[in-house]
Amino acid sequence: MDMLMEYVWAFLIGGLLCAIGQVLIDLTKLTPARILTSYVVAGVVLGGLGWYQPIVDLAGGGATVPLTGFGHLLAKGVRKAVDMNGFIGIFMGGFTSAAVGISAAIFFGLVAALIFKSGSKINEA
C-alpha cells in the first residue's frame, strides 16, 4: 500500500508541476525556454530555503524529475561542497551535482545527432 501511495504522490506532484507550467504557457507570453529557466531557478531558491526537500520526501520522482528538482539538486550540491571545502565549494557544488545530467545530455545528444536525421513526424504525417 505504501508503495502504491508513493506512485500516487509522484504522479500528483509531478503532474501538478507540469500543469503549472502549462498554465504559464497558456496565460502568459512566457516562451518554453523561459519556463525551463524559471523552473530551475525556482528549484534553487526553494531548495536553498529548505522548502523543496519535504516535497522530495513525499513525492520522490514527482519532485526530482521536473526541472525544479534539478534546481534543488544544484542547491543541495552547493551546500554540501561549502560544508566540505569552504569558500571554493560555492563554485564547485553546482556543476558537481549536475554533472550526470549535463554530461548525459551532451553525450546522448551527440550520439543521437550522429545516428539520426532531423525532421519532424508532424511534418510528414
Place this chain on the structure above:
Amino acid sequence: MNISNQEYGKLAKRHSHPSAMYKTIPLAFVIGGGICVLGEALLNMYQAFGLDPDESGMWTSMTLIFLSAMFTGLKLYDRIAQHAGAGTLVPITGFANSVVSPALDFKSEGYVLGLGAKMFVIAGPVIVYGISASIVYGVIYYITTLF
C-alpha cells in the same frame, strides 16, 4: 489607418482565441505525471539493485535523458509534445530534448560550428541561470556558516 494601435490591439486580442485550457492542462498533468511515475519506478528499481538514494537519482536522470534522446532522434518526442505541452517540457526529459534537438538539426551546418556550437542554443540559459543562482545561494550559505 482609421484605427489606433491600442484599439487594434484590443481587436487582435478579441479574435485570438486562447488555448483550450480544459484540454491542455489535464494533458500536461497526466503526461507530465506519467513521466514522473516512470522516474519513481526507475528510482525504486536502482535502489533495489543496492544503490544508495543519491546514486539511484543519478542513474534515473541518466536513464530518462537517454530515453528522451532516443525519442527525440526517432522524431517521437516533438509529436508527443504537441499534445503534452508543458507535460514533456518541465521534466528533465524536456531539458534533454532541448539539447538533443538542436544537435540533430544543426548537424547540417557541420559538426563543430553546427552540432557542437548550437547544442545549447535553447538549454544554455537553463545552465547559465541555474548555476548562477546556485552560486548566489552558495555565497549566502557560506556567510551563514561563518557565524
Place this chain on the structure above:
Amino acid sequence: MAICEGKTFKFGNASISEWASVVGKVEGEGPHGDEFDEVLEDNKDNMDTWEQAEAQLQKKALQHAMDKAKLCPEKMDLIFAGDLLNQCTGSSYGLKEFYIPFLGVYGACSTFAECLLLSACMVNAGYVDNCSAVTSSHFSSAERQFRFPLNYGGVRTPTSQWTATAAGAAILNSALKPPYIRAGTVGKIQDMGITDLNNMGAAMAGAAYDTISRHFKHMGTHPESYDVIVTGDLGQVGSDMLYELFQRDGVSLKEHHQDCGLLIYDRERQDVHAGGSGCGCSASMMCAHFLDRVKSGELKRILYVATGALMSPTMVQQGGSIPGIAHAVEISYT
C-alpha cells in the same frame, strides 16, 4: 498631414500565360491536394538539407511552368523571385541553373503578389516578353530559421500558423488571353504594434484592410465587384479581424472572401492551428486553384491580396513590433 494614398496601377496588356505549383506531403493531403502539379513524396526531396529542398521546390515549380508554356530558359527574359529565408536562399540557389536574368524580392508572405505586380509592370511596359514570378516556402527551413529546431517539443499556440511547404511559378507575357492582370496596388508598411511572434494573422490584417480599401477606392469597386477576394495567408485570426475592420466602415467582406491559409489545409483533420502561411502558400493556391478558374471563365474577376508579416526575429527579441504589408493584384477573365 495628408496621408499618401499611393496609386493603383492599371495594365492594358499583361496576361498570365502559364503557371505551376509544387507542394509538400502535408499540403498534398489537404483538400486541394489533387490540383497541384506535383506533390513531393518526401519533403526533403532526396536533398541533403531542408534549404536545398526548398531551392529544389522553386526549381521544379518554374520548370513545370516553362514546360507547360513550352518555353526554354533562353526564351525567358526575367525572373522576380523570393522566399522567406535569409538572403533569399531558396530563390538564389534554386534558380541559379536556369541562367535567366534574376531579381530577388523579399516581401515575406506577400512576395508572390509583389512578384506578379513587378512582372506585370515589366511586361506591360514592353521591356520583356516573358517574365516569371516564383516564390516558395518550406516548413522545415522556416522553422529552423524563425522558430525552433524541428524535433524540439516547443508548444504551438492556437494563433500560430503553419508554414506551407509549397512553391508557385507564373509566367507573364502580353499574349491576349485570360487570365489578365488588370490592376495592382502596392501596399504600405503598416505597423499595428503587434509583438506576438505566434500571431502573424493579427500583424497582417491591418495591412490587408488598408490595401484592399485603397484598391476599392481607386478602382471605384466594392466587394460585390469581385467573384472572390483572395487573401494570402491571414489565417483564422487575421481573416476574422479583416471582416471586423471592414464592418466598421459598413462594408461586408465575408461573403466575398477566401483565404489561402485556410484553404490549403483541412483544419479539422490537419493540426495546423490558425491556418497556413509562407510565400509558397498563396503562390501554390493561386497557381493550383484560382488561376485555372479565371482562365476558364468560372471566375470573372478576382482580387488577390497577398499579405506578409515583415518580421525580424532580432527586432522582436529587442522588443520591437511586427510590421505587416499587403499587395493587391486584380486578375480578370476579360
